[in-house]
Amino acid sequence: MIDLQHITKTYAKNNKKAVDDLTLHIEGGELYGFIGPNGAGKTTTIKMMTGILRPDSGDITMAGHRMDSERLQAQRLIGFVPDGNDLYDRLSGMEYLNFMADIYQVSAQQRKAHIEKYLSIFSLEDAINNQIRSYSKGMKQKLVVIGALIHNPPIWILDEPLGGLDPRAAHLLKEEMIRHCQAGNTVFFSTHVLEVAEKLCTRIGVVAHGKLAAQGTLEELRSGEVGASLEELFLELTDDGGEEV
Numbered sequence: 001m002i003d004l005q006h007i008t009k010t011y012a013k014n015n016k017k018a019v020d021d022l023t024l025h026i027e028g029g030e031l032y033g034f035i036g037p038n039g040a041g042k043t044t045t046i047k048m049m050t051g052i053l054r055p056d057s058g059d060i061t062m063a064g065h066r067m068d069s070e071r072l073q074a075q076r077l078i079g080f081v082p083d084g085n086d087l088y089d090r091l092s093g094m095e096y097l098n099f100m101a102d103i104y105q106v107s108a109q110q111r112k113a114h115i116e117k118y119l120s121i122f123s124l125e126d127a128i129n130n131q132i133r134s135y136s137k138g139m140k141q142k143l144v145v146i147g148a149l150i151h152n153p154p155i156w157i158l159d160e161p162l163g164g165l166d167p168r169a170a171h172l173l174k175e176e177m178i179r180h181c182q183a184g185n186t187v188f189f190s191t192h193v194l195e196v197a198e199k200l201c202t203r204i205g206v207v208a209h210g211k212l213a214a215q216g217t218l219e220e221l222r223s224g225e226v227g228a229s230l231e232e233l234f235l236e237l238t239d240d241g242g243e244e245v
Contacts, residue, residue, distance in 0.1 A: 001155060001186040002026040002049070007058030009044050009210075018044040019055070020210035026188060026203075028154070031181045033201035034190040035230075037238050041210040042190045043083060046159050049188070050080045062155055076104065079148040083159040083190075085140040089133035093124065093143050096132060097150060104151035111150060118146040121172050137164040145173065156180060158189035162196065174200055198230040208238040 004024040010017045019041045026032045036042050047053040049060060051071050060067040065074040088096060094115075101111040119125045122142040132140065141164040149156065156177070162170045177187045177200070191197055197204055198218060205215045214221055214237050222228045 001028045001030075001063050002032075002188060003059075003061040004045075004049070005059045005061075007045075007048060007055040007060060009041075009048060009053065009055050017210050019048070022058075022207070022210065022212055024205060024212070024215075026186055028184045028186055029181050029202075031177060031187045031200060031202050032189070033197035033204040034188060034207065035192075035194065035197055035204060035234065036190075036207035036213075040207045040238070042207060043159060044210075045207070046080075046082075046157060046188075046190065050078055050157055051075050076151070077153050077155050079151070079153040079156045081145055081148045081156075081158045081161045083163070085137070085144045085164070087132045087140055087143065090131060092131055093128040093135070096143060097128075097147055100147035101150050106151050110152070114150050114152065115146065118142075118149070121176070122146065122169055138166055138169065141165055142169060154185045156185070156187045156189070158187065160191060161189055162191065162193065194230045194234055204230070206234060206237050213237040 002024065004022055007019055007022050008017060009019040022041070022045060034042055034045070044053065048055050049062070049067075051067050051074065054068070062074040063077045065077065067074045091099070097115055098111070106114070119128055122145075124139065124142055127135065127139060132143065135143065145161065161173060165173065174196070177189070181187055181202070203215065203217055204221060206213045206221070214233075218230060221230070221233050
């Protein structure tokens with residue numbers, strides 16, 4: 001469902017390869033964790049996957065649609081939760097969700113069902129008509145998640161989606177991620193919380209200095225190191241990479 005073939009991205013300001021000949025293939029039904037130190041290239045990879053940045057070279061395909069030649073078709077198949085929640089603070093929560101539904105041309109019936117479901121899940125019913133500027137960080141993160149998934153896309157791309165969420169909301173989002181994959185869809189998410197990746201993911205990719213250092217199930221990553229935790233494996237495969245790019 002997600003296919004990245006030899007993608008590379010270099011930033012002109014420092015001539016640094018943020019992503020270096022990266023190839024990934026992720027099938028439907030997979031919950032794929034993407035981990036790496038700051039500066040490893042995770043966010044740059046995600047921006048290219050979602051069409052925000054164009055790779056210098058290589059091909060990106062989302063559910064059969066090429067990001068270079070079929071960008072809009074590919075983007076309509078993606079629900080993207082970025083790292084950070086910059087929102088239109090003077091809108092109410094409901095106005096924001098309806099704005100997102102309008103962008104994706106979601107019918108009135110579908111948006112009503114989606115909004116009611118997720119407002120209940122995330123306990124936002126009482127605040128949804130308030131201006132977003134009155135929301136806490138965690139409430140804003142919940143709103144971003146609801147808006148990103150409002151068109152029921154088959155591919156979820158989540159960049160640090162649990163940041164700012166309280167334990168209950170984080171647990172419920174993880175359950176939704178699992179359910180989405182059980183229905184044959186795909187979740188690709190980056191996280192700094194290694195315990196979450198260890199417990200949640202069907203496969204994990206470890207990236208360092210823009211390259212894929214290792215990939216596989218937890219058992220495959222252990223490669224003979226019986227009982228090794230993901231944290232121990234992560235430290236072996238990576239080192240400090242500087243600031244996130």
